[in-house]
Amino acid sequence: MRKYIYTLIALLGFATVAFGAADSQIWGEMRIQNILGYGQEESLKLGAWFTFLQSKYFAWVFLGVLIGVPTVFFLHYKIVGQKVFPHSHNKHYAFNLFHRTIHQVAAVSFMVIIPTGFIIVFGDFFGGGTLVRMAKNLHGIFTIPFAIVILPMALMWIKEAIFNLEDIKWFMILGGYLSKKKRIINATQFNAGQKMWYWVCILGGLVMILSGAMMFFMDFKIEMLHNLTGLSHIDMLRASAIIHNVMGFILVAVFFTHIYMAAVAIKGAIHSIITGYVEEEEVKFLHNAWYKKLKEKGKF
Amino acid sequence: MENARMKFYCDESRCIECDGCSIACAEAHELPAGIARRKVITIHEGIPGKEVSTSIACMHCTDAPCEQVCPVDCFYIREDGVVLHDKEKCIGCGYCLYACPFGAPQFPREGIFGSKGAMDKCTMCAGGPLATNSHHEFELYGQNRIAEGKVPVCAAMCSTKALLVGDAESVSNVIRARVAARGGKGFNSYGWDKAYKNQ
Numbered sequence: 001m002r003k004y005i006y007t008l009i010a011l012l013g014f015a016t017v018a019f020g021a022a023d024s025q026i027w028g029e030m031r032i033q034n035i036l037g038y039g040q041e042e043s044l045k046l047g048a049w050f051t052f053l054q055s056k057y058f059a060w061v062f063l064g065v066l067i068g069v070p071t072v073f074f075l076h077y078k079i080v081g082q083k084v085f086p087h088s089h090n091k092h093y094a095f096n097l098f099h100r101t102i103h104q105v106a107a108v109s110f111m112v113i114i115p116t117g118f119i120i121v122f123g124d125f126f127g128g129g130t131l132v133r134m135a136k137n138l139h140g141i142f143t144i145p146f147a148i149v150i151l152p153m154a155l156m157w158i159k160e161a162i163f164n165l166e167d168i169k170w171f172m173i174l175g176g177y178l179s180k181k182k183r184i185i186n187a188t189q190f191n192a193g194q195k196m197w198y199w200v201c202i203l204g205g206l207v208m209i210l211s212g213a214m215m216f217f218m219d220f221k222i223e224m225l226h227n228l229t230g231l232s233h234i235d236m237l238r239a240s241a242i243i244h245n246v247m248g249f250i251l252v253a254v255f256f257t258h259i260y261m262a263a264v265a266i267k268g269a270i271h272s273i274i275t276g277y278v279e280e281e282e283v284k285f286l287h288n289a290w291y292k293k294l295k296e297k298g299k300f
Numbered sequence: 301m302e303n304a305r306m307k308f309y310c311d312e313s314r315c316i317e318c319d320g321c322s323i324a325c326a327e328a329h330e331l332p333a334g335i336a337r338r339k340v341i342t343i344h345e346g347i348p349g350k351e352v353s354t355s356i357a358c359m360h361c362t363d364a365p366c367e368q369v370c371p372v373d374c375f376y377i378r379e380d381g382v383v384l385h386d387k388e389k390c391i392g393c394g395y396c397l398y399a400c401p402f403g404a405p406q407f408p409r410e411g412i413f414g415s416k417g418a419m420d421k422c423t424m425c426a427g428g429p430l431a432t433n434s435h436h437e438f439e440l441y442g443q444n445r446i447a448e449g450k451v452p453v454c455a456a457m458c459s460t461k462a463l464l465v466g467d468a469e470s471v472s473n474v475i476r477a478r479v480a481a482r483g484g485k486g487f488n489s490y491g492w493d494k495a496y497k498n499q
């Protein structure tokens with residue numbers, strides 16, 4: 001773990017040094033590729049694509065997600081409502097201090113990264129200047145704690161996050177969340193929805209970190225990346241900006257879902273990641289396969 | 301009278317790659333190290349017959365792509381077509397660079413985190429939104445020579461007069477006369493079509 005953090009810090013350090021020492025990849029001799037890469041017949045036309053998407057669509061799609069997803073959940077809350085399970089004395093200690101710490105660091109990072117991301121996207125609404133600049137800086141700074149915990153988080157839950165055949169059934173009825181009835185769902189510790197969030201958060205998170213880092217460092221030189229992608233430096237930056245926005249739509253939509261599920265849809269479920277204890281009734285109904293296993297082991 | 305449309309034009313058959321324009325620009329506006337609003341580049345280097353040098357800065361494009369993508373909407377386009385931006389509004393996100401066909405927007409590094417500061421680019425020596433010829437304007441945007449009735453410094457200093465700037469019609473007239481004198485050769489200038497959409 002220690003080693004991993006040191007490597008991360010070293011990498012960040014190197015990238016900054018590389019920026020100072022190497023010839024500019026954008027404004028020096030490489031500026032020619034920048035010009036050649038814009039909308040020429042043989043190129044990917046990423047410059048023209050970025051201009052088109054950013055000027056016409058990105059902010060509107062973000063606005064759609066920002067309003068649309070909470071609206072759907074508001075309707076769900078009004079029509080279907082919360083699932084309330086009795087909280088008895090029987091609890092199982094499922095998340096130890098390490099799990100919770102890692103999760104909480106990621107949670108706090110997201111609570112800064114996502115609102116600031118929206119402030120940047122709607123920067124004209126906020127008038128630009130100091131406020132939006134601060135949002136940009138916080139957005140970048142809180143990427144660091146997220147980047148530190150993302151791999152430990154990926155490793156600690158990967159066993160629970162592998163999809164299995166039961167998950168297809170879960171998706172067919174959307175976990176039973178469309179009806180008021182409590183029914184027994186045969187899920188393991190994580191149900192298919194939680195697994196989906198795991199993969200979007202981990203893989204999507206990595207994509208966001210990498211594309212964000214490219215935009216942050218901007219003028220750096222990593223030869224391997226050009227060979228790997230076949231793109232000029234400026235086109236890689238353009239691709240990063242496009243990917244960061246598109247992945248952003250998905251991440252935000254699923255993140256909102258995660259919050260709604262944990263904080264609202266199942267009353268009190270959020271306490272499990274705070275205290276570490278899950279409630280017997282909740283596990284019995286919503287994660288029955290896991291429940292049976294725990295029972296066999298004599299838990300509860 | 302309709303408003304004049306200001307344009308840059310670099311006559312590739314005259315540019316001798318002396319770098320005078322970019323040095324004049326850096327000196328006149330007291331640009332920090334690492335910022336080159338104007339740069340001389342050589343395209344198709346080493347390919348006989350195709351190699352050309354040209355001087356590139358912000359072209360002050362028609363329907364400027366930078367203006368279209370800016371998330372804080374800090375650009376404004378003057379009636380004469382000069383594309384300017386408000387540095388106090390700019391957050392240094394880099395989007396204008398990704399949209400720009402000429403790699404014109406540049407970013408100084410600021411603060412302890414070395415994040416990108418406010419974008420800097422050629423103003424066609426027309427300053428910015430602050431009080432004309434104020435000290436504050438000079439600090440942020442450089443000289444406002446247009447307000448003083450002077451030609452942008454790069455073109456003024458160009459020893460071969462390859463680099464032209466002015467209202468579209470005057471520039472076209474000069475080029476047409478030159479092309480005629482050269483027997484019809486060398487009309488096109490790199491990026492000219494892209495920036496002004498053949499208008």
Ligand code: HEM
Nearest residue numbers: 117118120121136140143205208209212213215216248393
């Ligand atoms: C795990 C999620 C995310 C991570 C790790 C992340 C990371 C980053 C980083 C490091 C940058 C570069 C910052 C800089 O240049 O100073 C950036 C830029 C940006 N991010 Fe994110 N981001 C995430 C999610 C989002 C979301 C959800 C949105 C939109 C709501 C968003 C919108 C933006 C925008 C518009 C930029 C470009 C402007 C800029 O560079 O400041 N990001 N991101």
Ligand code: SF4
Nearest residue numbers: 358359360361366400
């Ligand atoms: S050259 Fe680039 S910065 Fe200048 S107006 Fe065109 S797009 Fe904007």
Ligand code: SF4
Nearest residue numbers: 370390391393394396
């Ligand atoms: S760097 Fe500044 S001028 Fe360029 S798009 Fe971002 S906010 Fe606008």
